[in-house]
Amino acid sequence: MIVLDPLLSDAEAEDVVRLWHDFGSYGQYSNEGFDTQFAPELPQRYDARENFVRTGGRFRRDEDPGLLGARTNYFRETYAYGDDVFADGAKALMHHDVLVEAARRVHGREVIVPAILYANILLPGQELAIHTDVPEYRGANRKVVPQWLLVVMHHSGLFDRWRMPIATAVTYFGAARGGAFAYYVGDEPHTYEPRHNTGVVLDTDSVFHGVDRVLGDESALSVLRSGQRLHHVGGERWELRDRDGSTVLATFATDDLRYSVSWKGYCFIDDAECEVWRNGSDDLTLDLILDTLLADLDVERPASDADFGRLLIERYIEFPS
Numbered sequence: 041m042i043v044l045d046p047l048l049s050d051a052e053a054e055d056v057v058r059l060w061h062d063f064g065s066y067g068q069y070s071n072e073g074f075d076t077q078f079a080p081e082l083p084q085r086y087d088a089r090e091n092f093v094r095t096g097g098r099f100r101r102d103e104d105p106g107l108l109g110a111r112t113n114y115f116r117e118t119y120a121y122g123d124d125v126f127a128d129g130a131k132a133l134m135h136h137d138v139l140v141e142a143a144r145r146v147h148g149r150e151v152i153v154p155a156i157l158y159a160n161i162l163l164p165g166q167e168l169a170i171h172t173d174v175p176e177y178r179g180a181n182r183k184v185v186p187q188w189l190l191v192v193m194h195h196s197g198l199f200d201r202w203r204m205p206i207a208t209a210v211t212y213f214g215a216a217r218g219g220a221f222a223y224y225v226g227d228e229p230h231t232y233e234p235r236h237n238t239g240v241v242l243d244t245d246s247v248f249h250g251v252d253r254v255l256g257d258e259s260a261l262s263v264l265r266s267g268q269r270l271h272h273v274g275g276e277r278w279e280l281r282d283r284d285g286s287t288v289l290a291t292f293a294t295d296d297l298r299y300s301v302s303w304k305g306y307c308f309i310d311d312a313e314c315e316v317w318r319n320g321s322d323d324l325t326l327d328l329i330l331d332t333l334l335a336d337l338d339v340e341r342p343a344s345d346a347d348f349g350r351l352l353i354e355r356y357i358e359f360p361s
Contacts, residue, residue: 041223042142042241043232047211052132053237056213059119059129060299065271066115066161076186078326079345084187085171087353088112092169095359098222098229098250110261111253112169115161115270119301122155130157139303142241143207149307151314155206161270162219162298163280164256170222170359173244176306177202178316179323188353189329194245195356198332202324204317209303211239216298218255224248224360234300248360254298260290270297 048056070083083089093108101108119130133139134154143152155176162168174187175194179202182190193199210221212234220231221240224247231252232240242249260280267283276294281287308314316322333352334341342348 041232041247042145044138044142044209044211044239044241045235046237047138047239048136048237050237052136053213055129056133056211056301059127059133060159060213060301061272061294062129063117063119063127063159063272065269066117066159067269068113068266069116069160070113070266076182076184078186078189078330079349081346082186082188082349084182085191086349087188087191087357088169088171090353091171091359097167098170098252107261110264111166113264113266114163114166114168116158118156118158120154120157133157133301133303136303139209139241140305142209143305143307146207146241146243147205147307149205149309151308151311152207153306153308153314154303155306156302156304158302160298160300160302162216162251162254163258163260163264163270163292164254164296165258165261166298167219167253168251170224170248170250172246172248173206173208173304175245176204176206177324178204179320179325180329185326185329186349188349192333192352192356193329195358196333196336198336199324199329202322205243205307206245207241207305207307208244209239209241210244211301211303212299213237213301214297214299215295216254216256218253219298220252222250222252227360229360234298251298256296260292263289 092112093105096102119127120134125131134157140152172191174182174190177199213236215236220233222229222231269281271279271281273279278292279288280290282289342351
């Protein structure tokens with residue numbers, strides 16, 4: 041893991057905070073995702089959520105499943121995905137030399153293509169379940185394949201020929217308390233205590249990681265429900281509102297919220313390997329993915345796609361003990 045401290049100049053860090061505020065409002069991660077059609081009954085990160093609720097998280101806390109669900113139903117918005125930029129100011133961070141050079145060091149690959157930039161916001165009392173990130177393959181990414189299935193593919197080891205190694209930078213801004221970045225080396229947990237304008241860069245598709253609980257007044261978790269949004273309303277003030285935005289359910293100061301920006305870059309050996317990805321000459325298909333997994337399992341395919349998905353997650357994703 042590479043630590044970037046400081047990450048940016050003071051002026052650049054102020055620009056990121058301004059980007060955070062100016063974006064306006066943030067929806068919940070549970071509502072994010074593309075219409076990938078296969079097993080739509082399963083949430084995009086069904087694997088991580090179910091493990092978190094079943095085990096009580098990294099510290100095995102014995103809490104009501106509903107409360108545990110609220111603890112990990114944090115807020116996310118995408119600032120940029122490939123050539124599509126959704127937020128003013130995102131492009132400068134997306135292509136920042138510091139992040140590109142760190143990505144080269146993570147995988148030892150020279151050609152880096154900045155891919156995704158997104159923000160995570162956690163309320164006091166929230167934490168991020170232990171998980172590995174969503175990998176990508178030629179012909180198979182989160183726009184066309186469920187996120188949990190992409191994770192299964194990586195853990196299975198059956199699709200390495202198509203895998204596009206990704207370096208991820210998790211960068212931090214603001215002054216929230218708690219919310220350490222937890223990561224595993226084998227079954228051994230380690231933590232990095234985030235500070236304003238710092239970051240870590242690693243292969244989060246392969247390293248199990250999460251976020252420890254953010255400190256502060258947890259009372260908003262009792263009213264947190266799916267479909268709500270977090271709104272910046274000026275200065276250092278934020279409001280949690282109901283689905284239609286008409287009712288304020290809780291208020292926060294900027295420093296109550298744990299804010300991070302994740303940057304992802306595709307890492308290629310050379311331009312020729314990059315071109316194979318760009319021209320789609322060696323792409324996976326959903327049918328090939330499912331047939332390969334089913335053949336490896338050597339079982340009869342379950343009657344429903346959702347049951348098939350649950351079986352794949354159970355068989356291939358082994359969380360740290």
